[in-house]
Amino acid sequence: xxxxxxxxxxxxxxxxxxxxxxxxxxxxxxxxxxxxxxxxxxxxxxxxxxxxxxxxxxxxxxxxxxxxxxxxxxxxxxxxxxxxxxxxxxxxxxxxxxxxxxxxxxxxxxxxxxxxxxxxxxxxxxxxxxxxxxxxxxxxxxxxxxxxxxxxxxxxxxxxxxxxxxxxxxxxxxxxxxxxxxxxxxxxxxxxxxxxxxxxxxxxxxxxxxxxxxxxxxxxxxxxxxxxxxxxxxxxxxxxxxxxxxxxxxxxxxxxxxxxxxxxxxxxxxxxxxxxxxxxxxxxxxxxxxxxxxxxxxxxxxxxxxxxxxxxxxxxxxxxxxxxxxxxxxxxxxxxxxxxxxxxxxxxxxxxxxxxxxxxxxxxxxxxxxxxxxxxxxxxxxxxxxxxxxxxxxxxxxxxxxxxxxxxxxxxxxxxxxxxxxxxxxxxxxxxxxxxxxxxxxxxxxxxxxxxxxxxxxxxxxxxxxxxxxxxx
Numbered sequence: 001x002x003x004x005x006x007x008x009x010x011x012x013x014x015x016x017x018x019x020x021x022x023x024x025x026x027x028x029x030x031x032x033x034x035x036x037x038x039x040x041x042x043x044x045x046x047x048x049x050x051x052x053x054x055x056x057x058x059x060x061x062x063x064x065x066x067x068x069x070x071x072x073x074x075x076x077x078x079x080x081x082x083x084x085x086x087x088x089x090x091x092x093x094x095x096x097x098x099x100x101x102x103x104x105x106x107x108x109x110x111x112x113x114x115x116x117x118x119x120x121x122x123x124x125x126x127x128x129x130x131x132x133x134x135x136x137x138x139x140x141x142x143x144x145x146x147x148x149x150x151x152x153x154x155x156x157x158x159x160x161x162x163x164x165x166x167x168x169x170x171x172x173x174x175x176x177x178x179x180x181x182x183x184x185x186x187x188x189x190x191x192x193x194x195x196x197x198x199x200x201x202x203x204x205x206x207x208x209x210x211x212x213x214x215x216x217x218x219x220x221x222x223x224x225x226x227x228x229x230x231x232x233x234x235x236x237x238x239x240x241x242x243x244x245x246x247x248x249x250x251x252x253x254x255x256x257x258x259x260x261x262x263x264x265x266x267x268x269x270x271x272x273x274x275x276x277x278x279x280x281x282x283x284x285x286x287x288x289x290x291x292x293x294x295x296x297x298x299x300x301x302x303x304x305x306x307x308x309x310x311x312x313x314x315x316x317x318x319x320x321x322x323x324x325x326x327x328x329x330x331x332x333x334x335x336x337x338x339x340x341x342x343x344x345x346x347x348x349x350x351x352x353x354x355x356x357x358x359x360x361x362x363x364x365x366x367x368x369x370x371x372x373x374x375x376x377x378x379x380x381x382x383x384x385x386x387x388x389x390x391x392x393x394x395x396x397x398x399x400x401x402x403x404x405x406x407x408x409x410x411x412x413x414x415x416x417x418x419x420x421x422x423x424x425x426x427x428x429x430x431x432x433x434x435x436x437x438x439x440x441x442x443x444x445x446x447x448x449x450x451x452x453x454x455x456x457x458x459x460x461x462x463x464x465x466x467x468x469x470x471x472x473x
Contacts, residue, residue, distance in 0.1 A: 001073070005081060010113055010296045012083055013093070015106045018069065023103045027054075030064045066095030066105045084112045086346075089298040110296040117350055118289040121411040125281050126425065129416040130270045132263050140262045141241055146185075148249055149236035156235050157201050160187035164199070165234040172215060172226045181233065195228060207231045278414070279405050286347045286408075287340050295342045303345070304338035345397070348404050355407060359399045364392075367399055 006013040031053045040048050040056070054061060070090060078085055087110065094106040149163045158164055164186060169179040184190040186200070198208045208230045215224040239245045243254040252258035311334055312322040320326070327334075352358070365379070368386070372379040386392040417425065 003077060003081065005083075010086075010110045010294065011108050012111055013106065013108050014077065015104065016069075016073070016077065017102075017104045019102045021101070023065070023069075023097075024101045026065045026068055026103075027061065027097075027100045030061050030068070033064075034060065062095055062097040065097055065103060066092065069103060070105055070107055078109075083109070085109045086112050086296045087298040087302050089302070110298045112349070113294045113296065113346065115290070115293045115346075115350070117347070117354065120286065120289070120351060120408055122413065123282070123285055123408065123411075124413040124415065125278060125285075126415045126417055126422060127274055127278050127281075128419050128422045130267055130274055131419070132266045132270070136266055137259050137262045140266075141258065144249065144251065144258075145238045145241060145245075148239055148245070150239050152204075152235040152237045154204060156237065157203055158186060158199050158232065158235060160200075161238055162186045163236040164232060166199075167231045167233055169229040170213075170226050171229075173224050192228075195230065199230060199232065202232050204232050204235050278409070282405050282408050282412075283344055286351075287343045290343055290347050293343060293346060295339065295346070299342045299345065300338060303341045304335060307334045307338045307341070344401075348397075348401050351404050351407070352400055355404075357400065357403050357407060359396050359403070363399050364396065367395055 002017040004015045006015075028050075031050050034057055035048050035050070035053050036046055038048065038053075038057075039045050040052065043049070043052070070092065074090070077083075089110070091108040092105070093108060094104070096104040098104075146161075152162070162185070163183065165181060165183045167179075167181050169177065171177050186196060191199075192213060194213060195208075195210050198210055199206075202208060210228045210230070212225045213228050214222045215226050217223050241255065246252050246255050246258045252261055308327060311330060312327070315322045315326065368379045368382050372382045375382065386395060
């Protein structure tokens, strides 16, 4: 194997020449494969002589031999010549096959750019301190109550927050009739206000009739009137929020314990949100610090394809069928997202290499186990799916990224501010940035008076010279 490599920016143009038995075996294998799948008049399928196949499918054989040779020898070539391909994208430029035993292939790959890492240790970040508002705890307790309505006594009357079952009959002014049973929580805008007003204070078995109820369509337009007859079939009341209730539903031993449990759950959730926001701030900072590095085009294409696929899936989830026009409109924003992700990949990999941060088999197995539990399937099934669909590298990069971010956190200064302090600081920074931007605009627009006078004199002098030159001519 003879290999020559030409450097062109981040591209490496690789030319390989191979002679002998290795090439002949590749040619024979491809010829046999073609022979199995073609039918040629005068020959039985699978029994066409190699010479006939070679004559008829010369170009196809050449292409397949070249591709297979690159596929089988790619890892060896890049390893021996210390190349670091940035993606798996290979651009085949030329394939030349002489006889059955000499092959020359020329292909292009892109390698990682060389760049100096900016200082990523000792970075400073502000985060909002986790504080659980009392009304958040109270809201969860209220939700618990609403999940455990209790039957009311026969003398109970309908009040706000009661869950009631009604039988209704609606007769429009056009003679159309609709009749059914319906369960509703009073005071949640599930019933028309004029109807709710009439049923408040009523008991089980009571009936009410409301005349001239406006009928409203989807556009909010009135299209007629109706008579509505309501019968109260059942009334359920919210339970009192007591120690007994909390213990009865098996949530905790008493109300105080329930509040502590809810508070801890909310704190855990808010901590996770805080960590995700901090992770994003770290990534944004790394991209900002390295915003001017050269990005390999193959990496940019790969990231853009991924971003477009994600955007299309997002549209479909929203019930919108993606098309070329929609994608084209969003493309500038999608390209910017892809550019930032490409920088992120380069920087994360570079920091990992410098700090000796790696993902090992145990990390991968643990992540596959976690995914399996989340998807309610077996680790073997998840592993097979990841490898078959080419997603395993994405999983590995995700693990590497997390390790790098954790390393940066350990070496960063994290300031925990109260919500009020955080909002005050960043609203003030925004005001200062706007003021600075406005000042720059003013400086460009408003020249100094003496500069204006000087410029005026120059213009006047120039006009005078032009006039004098004209007269002399």
